[in-house]
Amino acid sequence: xxRQAAAAVAAEAxxxxxxxxxxxxxxxxxxxxxxxxxxxxxxxxxxxxxERWPARKDVVxxxxxxxxxxxxAVAVVRPPAESGKITFPSSLKQPGPRESPMQCFxxxxxxxxxxxxxxGFTNSPMDKGKFLMAARRFRRGPHTEYIISLDAExxxxxxxxxxxxxxxxxxxxxxxxxxxxxxxxGAKASSSGSSRRFxxxxxxxxxxxGNYEVGQISYKYNLLKSRxxxxxxxxxxCPSTQETWDNALKTKFRKPTGPTILRNKAPRWHEHLxxxxxxxxxxxxxxxxxxxxxxxxxxxxDPTSTVDEETVLLQFGKVDDDIFTMDYRQxxxxxxxxxxxxxxxxxxxxxx
Amino acid sequence: xxxxxxxxxxxxxxxxxxxxxxxVSSDNERFEVSEEAASQSQxxxxxxxxxxxxxxxxxxxxxxxxxxxVLEYCNKHAATTTPxxxxxxxVIGSAGTRAVLGPARHGPxxxxxxxxxxxxxxxxxxxxxxxxxxxxxxxATFKIENDFRPEDVEKIRxxxxxxxxx
Numbered sequence: 001x002x003r004q005a006a007a008a009v010a011a012e013a014x015x016x017x018x019x020x021x022x023x024x025x026x027x028x029x030x031x032x033x034x035x036x037x038x039x040x041x042x043x044x045x046x047x048x049x050x051e052r053w054p055a056r057k058d059v060v061x062x063x064x065x066x067x068x069x070x071x072x073a074v075a076v077v078r079p080p081a082e083s084g085k086i087t088f089p090s091s092l093k094q095p096g097p098r099e100s101p102m103q104c105f106x107x108x109x110x111x112x113x114x115x116x117x118x119x120g121f122t123n124s125p126m127d128k129g130k131f132l133m134a135a136r137r138f139r140r141g142p143h144t145e146y147i148i149s150l151d152a153e154x155x156x157x158x159x160x161x162x163x164x165x166x167x168x169x170x171x172x173x174x175x176x177x178x179x180x181x182x183x184x185x186g187a188k189a190s191s192s193g194s195s196r197r198f199x200x201x202x203x204x205x206x207x208x209x210g211n212y213e214v215g216q217i218s219y220k221y222n223l224l225k226s227r228x229x230x231x232x233x234x235x236x237x238c239p240s241t242q243e244t245w246d247n248a249l250k251t252k253f254r255k256p257t258g259p260t261i262l263r264n265k266a267p268r269w270h271e272h273l274x275x276x277x278x279x280x281x282x283x284x285x286x287x288x289x290x291x292x293x294x295x296x297x298x299x300x301x302d303p304t305s306t307v308d309e310e311t312v313l314l315q316f317g318k319v320d321d322d323i324f325t326m327d328y329r330q331x332x333x334x335x336x337x338x339x340x341x342x343x344x345x346x347x348x349x350x351x352x
Numbered sequence: 353x354x355x356x357x358x359x360x361x362x363x364x365x366x367x368x369x370x371x372x373x374x375x376v377s378s379d380n381e382r383f384e385v386s387e388e389a390a391s392q393s394q395x396x397x398x399x400x401x402x403x404x405x406x407x408x409x410x411x412x413x414x415x416x417x418x419x420x421x422v423l424e425y426c427n428k429h430a431a432t433t434t435p436x437x438x439x440x441x442x443v444i445g446s447a448g449t450r451a452v453l454g455p456a457r458h459g460p461x462x463x464x465x466x467x468x469x470x471x472x473x474x475x476x477x478x479x480x481x482x483x484x485x486x487x488x489x490x491x492a493t494f495k496i497e498n499d500f501r502p503e504d505v506e507k508i509r510x511x512x513x514x515x516x517x518x
Contacts, residue, residue: 056515057515057516060511060512060514060515061512061515063508063511064508064509064511064512065496065498066496066497066498066499066500067499067500069496070500070508088511089510089511089514131514131517131518150510150514151510151513151514151517152517160506160507160510161510161514
């Protein structure tokens with residue numbers, strides 16, 4: 001139904017800007033629309049209630065009609081760093097917004113070891129949301145891997161929807177994030193699992209079987225040993241926020257941005273409450289060792305570098321038995337935020 | 353009028369028992385048509401050949417009033433081998449709905465209008481008689497050719513599926 005509504009809006013937009021012709025010619029005109037008119041049509045579709053999901057799928061529909069429609073749609077739609085909106089699957093590997101975080105939530109299915117990431121329709125994670133990505137945990141010998149996919153059903157490396165994976169060492173203290181696509185032009189693939197077969201499905205030759213390392217996460221005990229929250233360090237190759245975007249899908253040439261280093265914000269000990277506290281601004285409501293906030297950390301190898309150590313770039317925490325909020329902002333992408341959050345489930349490092 | 357091939361000018365060559373196929377509209381009305389007529393749609397033809405047509409073929413995006421007009425068109429052209437490729441027929445249904453039938457590669461494309469607010473107003477919405485993917489429905493509505501490169505089609509289809517995923 002919404003798609004027909006979008007078609008009707010688009011039709012009205014065209015009728016306004018063009019003279020109405022004979023009924024038999026009307027449909028022919030669609031194939032000959034000028035690019036400026038096409039852009040205007042898509043702009044109106046976006047403005048007429050398609051700014052938020054689930055209605056936003058109509059914008060994606062516009063981009064899937066033919067090449068000229070696609071060019072118009074991806075030129076009108078701005079990437080998440082500019083617009084604060086997720087539109088295409090490619091938005092998931094682009095940096096998040098700068099000013100205020102993208103509010104998402106994760107639902108866990110313990111039985112199947114699967115996790116589903118949603119973009120919240122509203123502030124409340126108890127409401128429905130737009131499905132973004134799914135992950136499933138697999139044991140691969142001494143490692144545990146979380147396969148991340150666009151398709152809630154097709155969770156394998158051979159699938160077309162494969163986004164990347166998180167891989168942990170045996171003890172669950174060190175993790176690596178792998179992207180199915182190069183994070184910048186000219187990046188080298190790592191040798192992890194590039195020729196694996198998953199289950200009974202052979203990897204299609206058209207699907208890139210490479211994996212590119214884009215991050216590392218390590219968990220350590222607090223110096224106070226078990227009497228404090230664990231420490232997290234992340235080193236990430238983040239997508240660039242500086243480059244000009246040709247359109248919502250690509251930039252001219254993607255350069256590496258160098259390592260972005262994050263650590264978890266240290267909670268404060270409240271003597272009177274006898275607990276460690278972090279201000280999650282209402283987005284986390286259940287105490288859990290998994291909860292964390294990540295802020296930028298200075299590069300230890302560059303003593304002159306200064307970073308903003310106050311702004312929380314990724315916040316993750318429990319609100320219900322199997323529901324967790326995940327709020328992220330640039331330079332992180334949704335994919336990286338999801339992978340880091342998954343490591344919080346994967347680490348065996350517990351504490352009191 | 354020949355009850356078997358549903359035409360007025362039956363030449364008796366359908367003396368063999370013609371197989372009837374049932375098409376079921378969105379409002380659950382059954383239409384019995386000859387297999388020959390129904391096979392003008394490639395999708396229905398495939399279903400018949402694969403043996404999926406036994407219980408009747410559901411057409412959830414076509415109402416009975418529109419389907420009746422479509423079948424009139426199909427029956428008219430079943431007797432001829434190649435329908436006139438350039439012809440487009442406008443058929444007025446009841447209650448102000450309007451069905452425009454045009455030729456397509458695989459059988460008639462039904463461009464169906466929802467009940468129009470004012471008589472004669474054009475509402476270019478549409479659906480195929482055969483099921484298409486979401487992108488296909490938009491292409492049918494606006495008669496736009498799908499010109500994506502073959503290597504991009506799968507990726508774009510996945511993108512569209514993701515957008516519609518609940």
